[in-house]
Amino acid sequence: MKENVNLLVVGSGGREHAICKALLKSDKVAKVYCAPGNPGMTFDGIEVVAIDELNFDALKGFVYDNDIEWTFVGPEDALVAGIVDSFREDNLKIFGPDKRAAQLEGSKNYAMEFMDKYHIPTAKFKTYTTSDEAIAGLKEFDEPVVIKEDGLAAGKGVVIAQSYQEAEDEIRLMFRKGQKKVVLEEFLVGNEYSMFLVLSDKGYRILPMAQDHKRAYDNDEGLNTGGMGAYSPLPQLFDAEYQAMITDIVEPTVKGLEAGDYHYHGILYIGMIMTKEGPKVIEYNVRLGDPETQVVLPRVESDFAELIDAAINDKQLPELKISDKAYLNVVVAGAGYPKQAVKGQALPKLESQKDIYTIYANVKIEDEVVYGNGGRILSIVGEASTIEEAHKLVYKYLENYKWNDCFYRHDIGVKAFK
Template sequence: MKDDLKLLVVGSGGREHAIAKKLLASSHVSQVYCAPGNPGMTVDGIIPVAISELDFLALKGFCYEEKIAWTFVGPENALVAGIVDSFEADGLKIFGPAKTAAQLEGSKDFAMRFMNKYAVPTAKFATFSDSASAIEGLAEFSEPVVIKADGLAAGKGVVIAQTKDQAREEIALMFKKGQKRLVLSEFLSGAEYSLFVAVGRKDYRILPMAQDHKRAFDFDKGLNTGGMGAYSPLPQLPETDYQRMLHEVVEPTIAGLRQEKFDYCGILYIGLIMTEQGPKVIEYNVRLGDPETQVVLPRITSDFAQLIDCALNGDALPAIEVTAKACLGVVVAAAGYPGEYLKGQALPGLQATDEIKVDYANVSEKVERFVGNGGRLLCVLALEDDLQLAQAKVYSYLAQHEFVDCYYRHDIGAKATGKFAGVTGKLENLS
C-alpha cells in the first residue's frame, strides 16, 4: 500500500463522518475529503466538498483533479444509481458494489428471490404490483403482516400491520402515495442483529457485529427510523448462534454473489433475526449501516484503509483486529423525526474528549455554531471497557447539555446491560 494517499468518501451523514475519520487514522493516508460532507466533519480534519453524491460527473472530475487514490461510497442511493459503474468506466477505483448487485438493497423482491435461490434462510414473502392483488394476497399470511416498499426508503419503508384490517389500509395508502410494488412477508420473532462483511474479489472478512435501534422512542415504540443508536459487541449473542449465522447465512450469501458473477467489492450488511428455527435474514444492505458504523469502526484496531486498498487491488484481505472494548452511540434527532421535523435549532457546543466522541450528520454552520439541518443530527459515542460503562458515559454527557427541539432515546444498550437511562440521565434499572 502506498503512502500519502488522498481519499474521497461519498455521503454526508454520521456514517460517512465515522468512515472518513477511520480512513484518516491510517498512517498511509494524508487527506480525506467527503462529498458533500457536513461542517461537523471539519472538527476531525476531514474536508467537505460541495458536490452532490449523485453528481457522478463532478465527483469524477474532483478525483482526477485532486489525484484521489480511491473512493469509498457511504449511501445506498448512489450505489443503486450506479456510481460504481460510472467510476469504473473511467478507470477510477471505487469501493462498493456495481448497480446490478446493488439491487440487493434497491429491490426487496430482488433480494428475497436471491435468498431463496441460494438457500439463505429468510421469511415467506410475495410481491405485488397493485393494491387489489396485494390485499387478496393477505390471505396467505398470518397476523401480524410485514409490508415493505420494494425500493429504497431510508430505513422507513416497513410497516408491521398487527391486523389484516390495518394491513389493507396500509397497502391501499402506500399504492395511493405512488408505490409501484410492495412485498408482503411473514413476521419473524426474535432478537435482531447487524452483521457486516467486507467483501473483496478474492475473499471476505467479518467486521464486528452491532445492534441497531430502529424505533423512534424508548422501549421500541413509535415509527421506524433510520436508526436511533447502536452498540457493539453483543454479549447476549451466544457463540453457537454466531457460528450458525456465519455457516447458514454468510457462506451461502457469498457463494451466491460469486455464482451470480457480481464481482462484488464492497460492504455487505446482513440484517438478521434469531428465530426459534435459527437465524433468518430480514434484509440485505449493500453498504455500512447508520448508526452501526459509528460503533463498529472504533472497535477495529487494524488499518481499515489497508483493508479497503487490498480489496480494490484484488489482493488477499488482511485479518481484522478488534479490541475487546465496547462502543455505544446515541443519536440525537430533530423534533418530529421521522415525520415532519424541525430545522435550524441551535445545538450545544459538544467538545469531544478522550472518552466521548461526536459524529455529525445533518448539521449546518451558523455564526460559529452548528444548527440542525435534517432528521438525525449527530451521534454521541463512548468506547469503554464494557457496555454498561460506555452507556453511562454517553448518557451522562448528554444530560450535561441542553438540546432544544431535539430528542434521543434513553434505552440504547438496555437489551445488553439491563440498564435504562432515565430522562435525567441517571442510570436506573430497566423496567
C-alpha cells in the same frame, strides 16, 4: 498500499463521518475528502467538498484534479444509481458494488428472490403489483404482517401491521404514494443483529457486529426510523449463534454472489434475526449501516484503509484485529423525526471529554454556532470496558446539555445488560 494517499468518501451523514475518521487513522493516508460531507466533519480534519453524491461527472473531475487514489461510497442512493459503473468506465478505483449488485438493497423483491434461489433462510414472502392483489394475499400471512416498499426508503419503508385492517390501509397508502411493488412477509420473532462483510474476489472479512434500534422511541415504540442508536459488541449473542450465522447465512450468500457472477467489491450488510429455528435474513444492504458504523469501525484496530485498498485491488484481505472495548451510540434527532423534523435549532456547545466522540450528520454552522438541519442531527458515541459503562457514560454526557427541539432514546444498549 501506497504511501501518502488522498482518498474520497461519498456521502454526508454520520456514517460517512465515521468512515472518514477510520480512514484518517491510517499512517498511509494524507487527506480524506468527503463529498458533499457536512460542516461538522471539519472538526476532525476532514475536508468537505460541495459536490452532490449523484453528480458523478463532477465527482470524477474532483478525483482527477486531486490525485485521489480511490473512492469509498457511503450511501445506497449513489450505489443503486450506478456510481460504481460510472467510475469504472473511466478506470477510476472505487469501493462499492455495481448497479446490478446494488439491487440487493434497491429492490426488496430482488433480494428475496436471491435468497430463495440460493437457499438462504428468510421469512415467507410474496410480492404484489396492485393493492387489490396484495390485500387479497393478506390471508396467506398471520397477524402481525410485515409490509415493505420494494424500493429504497432510507430504512423507513417497513410497516409491521398488527391487524389485517391496518395492513390493508398501509397497502393502499403505499400504492397511492407511487409504489409499483409491495412485498408482504411473515413476522419473525427474535433478537435482531447487524453483520457487515468486506467483500472482494479474494474473499471476505467480517467486521464487528452491532445491534441497531430502529423505532423512534423508548421500548421500541413509535415509527421506524433510519436508526436511533447502536452498540457493539453483543454480549448476549452466543458463540454457537454467531457460528450459525456464518454457516447458514454468510457462506451461502457469498457462494450465491460467486455463482451469480456479481464480482462484488464493497460492503454487504446482512440484517439478521435469531429465531427459534436459527438465524434468518431480514434484509440485505449494500453499504455500512447508520448508526452502526459509528460503533463498528472504532473497534477495528487494524488499518481500515489497507483493508479497503486490498479489496479494491483484489489482493489478499488482511486479517482483522478487533478491540474488546465497548462502543455505544445515541442519536440525537430533530423533534418530529421521522416525519417532519424541526430544523434550525441552535445546538449546545459540546465540550470535549475523554472517551466521548461526536459524529455529525445533518448540521450547519454559522458564526461558530452549530444548528440542526433536520432528521438525525448527530451521534454521541461512548467508549468503555462494557456496554453498561458506555451506556452510563453517554447518557450522563447528554444530560449535561439542553437539547431544544431535539429528542433521543434513553434505552440504547439496555438489551445487552438487562
